[in-house]
Amino acid sequence: xxxxxxxYGGTSVGSIERIKNVARRIARWQAKGHRLxxxxxxxxxxxxxxxxxxREAQSHPDxxxxxxxxxxxxxxxxxxxSMALMDMGLKARSYTGAQVKIVTDSAYTKARIxxxxxxxxxxxxxxxxxxxxxxxQGVDDSGNITTLGRGGSDTTGVALAAALKADECQIxxxxxxxxTTDPRIVPEARRLRTITFEEMLEMASLGSKxxxxxxxxxxxxxxxxxxxxxxxxxxxxxxLITFEEDENMEQASISGIAFNRDExxxxxxxxxxxxxxxxxxxxxxGDASIxxxxxxxxxSHDGMTDFSFTVHRNDYQKTLKILExxxxxxxxxxxxxxxxxxxxxxxxxxxRSHAGIASTAFRTLAEEGINIEMISTSEIKIxxxxxxxxxxxxxRVLHKAFGLEQPG
Amino acid sequence: xxxxxxxYGGTSVGSIERIKNVARRIARWQAKGHRLxxxxxxxxxxxxxxxxxxREAQSHPDxxxxxxxxxxxxxxxxxxxSMALMDMGLKARSYTGAQVKIVTDSAYTKARIxxxxxxxxxxxxxxxxxxxxxxxQGVDDSGNITTLGRGGSDTTGVALAAALKADECQIxxxxxxxxTTDPRIVPEARRLRTITFEEMLEMASLGSKxxxxxxxxxxxxxxxxxxxxxxxxxxxxxxLITFEEDENMEQASISGIAFNRDExxxxxxxxxxxxxxxxxxxxxxGDASIxxxxxxxxxSHDGMTDFSFTVHRNDYQKTLKILExxxxxxxxxxxxxxxxxxxxxxxxxxxRSHAGIASTAFRTLAEEGINIEMISTSEIKIxxxxxxxxxxxxxRVLHKAFGLEQPG
Numbered sequence: 001x002x003x004x005x006x007x008y009g010g011t012s013v014g015s016i017e018r019i020k021n022v023a024r025r026i027a028r029w030q031a032k033g034h035r036l037x038x039x040x041x042x043x044x045x046x047x048x049x050x051x052x053x054x055r056e057a058q059s060h061p062d063x064x065x066x067x068x069x070x071x072x073x074x075x076x077x078x079x080x081x082s083m084a085l086m087d088m089g090l091k092a093r094s095y096t097g098a099q100v101k102i103v104t105d106s107a108y109t110k111a112r113i114x115x116x117x118x119x120x121x122x123x124x125x126x127x128x129x130x131x132x133x134x135x136x137q138g139v140d141d142s143g144n145i146t147t148l149g150r151g152g153s154d155t156t157g158v159a160l161a162a163a164l165k166a167d168e169c170q171i172x173x174x175x176x177x178x179x180t181t182d183p184r185i186v187p188e189a190r191r192l193r194t195i196t197f198e199e200m201l202e203m204a205s206l207g208s209k210x211x212x213x214x215x216x217x218x219x220x221x222x223x224x225x226x227x228x229x230x231x232x233x234x235x236x237x238x239x240l241i242t243f244e245e246d247e248n249m250e251q252a253s254i255s256g257i258a259f260n261r262d263e264x265x266x267x268x269x270x271x272x273x274x275x276x277x278x279x280x281x282x283x284x285x286g287d288a289s290i291x292x293x294x295x296x297x298x299x300s301h302d303g304m305t306d307f308s309f310t311v312h313r314n315d316y317q318k319t320l321k322i323l324e325x326x327x328x329x330x331x332x333x334x335x336x337x338x339x340x341x342x343x344x345x346x347x348x349x350x351x352r353s354h355a356g357i358a359s360t361a362f363r364t365l366a367e368e369g370i371n372i373e374m375i376s377t378s379e380i381k382i383x384x385x386x387x388x389x390x391x392x393x394x395x396r397v398l399h400k401a402f403g404l405e406q407p408g
Numbered sequence: 409x410x411x412x413x414x415x416y417g418g419t420s421v422g423s424i425e426r427i428k429n430v431a432r433r434i435a436r437w438q439a440k441g442h443r444l445x446x447x448x449x450x451x452x453x454x455x456x457x458x459x460x461x462x463r464e465a466q467s468h469p470d471x472x473x474x475x476x477x478x479x480x481x482x483x484x485x486x487x488x489x490s491m492a493l494m495d496m497g498l499k500a501r502s503y504t505g506a507q508v509k510i511v512t513d514s515a516y517t518k519a520r521i522x523x524x525x526x527x528x529x530x531x532x533x534x535x536x537x538x539x540x541x542x543x544x545q546g547v548d549d550s551g552n553i554t555t556l557g558r559g560g561s562d563t564t565g566v567a568l569a570a571a572l573k574a575d576e577c578q579i580x581x582x583x584x585x586x587x588t589t590d591p592r593i594v595p596e597a598r599r600l601r602t603i604t605f606e607e608m609l610e611m612a613s614l615g616s617k618x619x620x621x622x623x624x625x626x627x628x629x630x631x632x633x634x635x636x637x638x639x640x641x642x643x644x645x646x647x648l649i650t651f652e653e654d655e656n657m658e659q660a661s662i663s664g665i666a667f668n669r670d671e672x673x674x675x676x677x678x679x680x681x682x683x684x685x686x687x688x689x690x691x692x693x694g695d696a697s698i699x700x701x702x703x704x705x706x707x708s709h710d711g712m713t714d715f716s717f718t719v720h721r722n723d724y725q726k727t728l729k730i731l732e733x734x735x736x737x738x739x740x741x742x743x744x745x746x747x748x749x750x751x752x753x754x755x756x757x758x759x760r761s762h763a764g765i766a767s768t769a770f771r772t773l774a775e776e777g778i779n780i781e782m783i784s785t786s787e788i789k790i791x792x793x794x795x796x797x798x799x800x801x802x803x804r805v806l807h808k809a810f811g812l813e814q815p816g
Contacts, residue, residue: 016464050484056424058491065494068502069487072480076458079477083466086473094476098506099551143507 042073450481678741
């Protein structure tokens with residue numbers, strides 16, 4: 001008999017019919033003798049509806065009041081799911097974030113969980129109840145309602161699993177696990193039975209938007225056994241996120257090919273190579289709250305180097321404007337940039353112990369005549385920036401080159 | 409500089425545009441130097457939408473979970489109104505019932521307020537904030553969300569006014585006060601500038617659905633100065649509910665003519681007149697949660713009497729069915745009943761000291777050939793049951809007979 005935390009996203013609870021499906025699934029788990037804590041998101045579309053309403057009321061909605069509003073989305077779902085469970089004869093009880101209570105800091109719209117008081121949940125579980133908790137929300141020290149930001153329900157699920165020392169945290173979504181790459185691009189893409197925590201981090205941040213990145217970090221920190229499953233398929237075991245790298249390493253060197261077409265690249269040419277220059281360039285960008293992803297700087301020649309980085313495509317024009325005075329000030333030669341690029345990444349903890357991964361990747365792309373514009377690597381990832389039009393081709397040939405269509 | 413509690417109902421906050429109107433009205437009050445606490449309902453239609461959703465999830469929605477759901481309606485409105493106020497440059501802060509906190513008993517869907525902690529509100533008021541509080545809801549001792557039942561936002565307003573010792577509690581609604589009768593039936597009906605608390609109670613329970621009855625009781629108990637105003641008209645002073653009967657008595661003997669077409673009457677004929685018989689008849693009715701309104705029993709002849717009462721028309725058939733075995737058991741002669749009736753009431757504290765009110769009423773009806781089927785009186789009210797088809801006629805002639813079209 002295990003203690004399981006299940007999290008169902010907005011699509012999984014998007015209608016009464018779907019909520020009833022979720023209730024039936026929960027009933028089957030309980031019938032097997034498991035104790036269940038269920039975290040739910042707002043019904044699909046509800047959060048956007050509320051944000052639109054808020055914007056009508058105030059041009060820039062006050063963050064505290066926005067959280068008061070947004071938190072109602074999950075509050076409706078916990079009640080509906082509890083009712084659906086009771087309608088099937090189960091005992092169920094709902095809790096808002098404030099009721100649990102899930103204490104956060106006071107950073108409205110992007111609060112972080114500070115502590116969880118799991119006493120009431122334990123008591124309800126002992127009473128045979130299914131405990132239904134609102135995801136995405138908490139309460140600060142002064143009793144103000146907070147939200148954790150988009151995707152925060154995953155974090156609620158993992159944090160509850162950590163606090164309760166649950167046997168597993170199951171994240172139900174509209175895909176049945178983590179794939180070697182996007183099946184819409186490579187039909188042979190295969191669901192991974194396991195993936196390591198670090199690979200998952202790389203996959204998530206690269207656009208395999210299965211799990212919210214913060215929840216994965218949280219799971220890693222508290223060693224929560226995390227599983228991604230489909231709420232629409234009954235059979236699949238989904239993908240288990242593990243911490244045992246050794247096991248995985250034996251299986252395959254590479255876990256998947258991720259890609260991202262949302263970025264733009266900017267290169268400052270002929271930058272005088274002196275201490276502090278990177279900060280002089282990226283400081284003003286960071287001050288404007290623009291996130292920088294890849295940063296590449298190669299060795300210098302004659303005291304000059306090129307400095308490249310990528311930003312989200314939405315921030316592209318703004319970043320160029322910010323850099324204008326900077327380029328003059330540091331006396332760089334000029335700027336070269338483009339937003340028709342894609343980042344393609346080969347991810348796998350296996351590359352730590354398998355030589356030749358990088359050269360295989362580069363050779364594969366070269367054979368197709370795909371020019372590599374930037375390269376950045378970490379211990380378990382090789383990312384290249386290429387022309388956007390080659391995205392699908394690059395993903396397909398890399399997927400094949402590393403034999404990802406074969407069962408691991 | 410007064411401390412004023414204002415309450416706006418669902419129609420008054422039924423759209424963003426209307427919420428902004430409310431915000432402008434609040435701004436004008438604050439500009440006059442008043443401190444303001446504002447209680448709001450859910451946007452019109454929202455509560456019904458949520459109830460419909462709940463019924464889809466569970467045939468008989470669990471009361472605790474229903475309250476979790478319903479309380480989201482006001483939670484959205486407090487955030488929107490606070491945002492609208494801030495958008496106009498005012499300081500504002502919202503509170504849910506649980507945040508205030510408004511402690512209630514645990515009678516879900518019809519909870520009663522036990523206590524209010526007004527410390528945070530006072531602090532915000534001192535900071536120059538408009539404090540926006542969710543009506544209709546509270547929290548019990550264990551932190552469960554409760555609601556006060558339909559119309560409970562009025563009660564929240566009055567209870568807050570009592571706790572804060574506010575100078576006035578203003579209930580904004582879609583009518584601009586209490587009228588001598590329904591202006592749709594008597595075009596000469598006149599808005600009352602004042603009405604006593606007791607008259608208001610009689611008027612409210614008789615169908616002049618301006619204020620929720622419990623909020624009026626609350627206002628009476630804590631001597632809260634209560635005013636009913638229109639949220640759509642700027643000029644009208646509305647109707648003030650007073651506790652100074654003496655003043656009123658001098659003005660006029662009668663305040664208004666109320667009526668109700670939602671009832672059905674049932675008479676048990678030939679009831680043996682012995683102790684306990686009323687309970688034998690009404691006990692089973694009450695056990696079925698059917699509310700009984702008028703009860704009339706006259707003196708008996710030869711140990712037999714007739715026992716009459718009225719119930720809501722929706723409960724008519726059910727009540728007749730419940731009475732079948734009762735009538736047999738008590739050996740009554742039979743049952744006479746009808747649901748095409750109306751109750752018309754003459755209300756006024758003045759009748760305590762003015763003789764002849766009843767006879768004027770009865771003569772007026774007789775002159776129009778309207779037969780009186782039942783009569784029931786209290787200290788400040790005379791109610792008659794008549795054939796439904798005479799309702800408008802009876803209201804009009806009584807309104808005229810007591811000179812209600814003349815300014816008091």
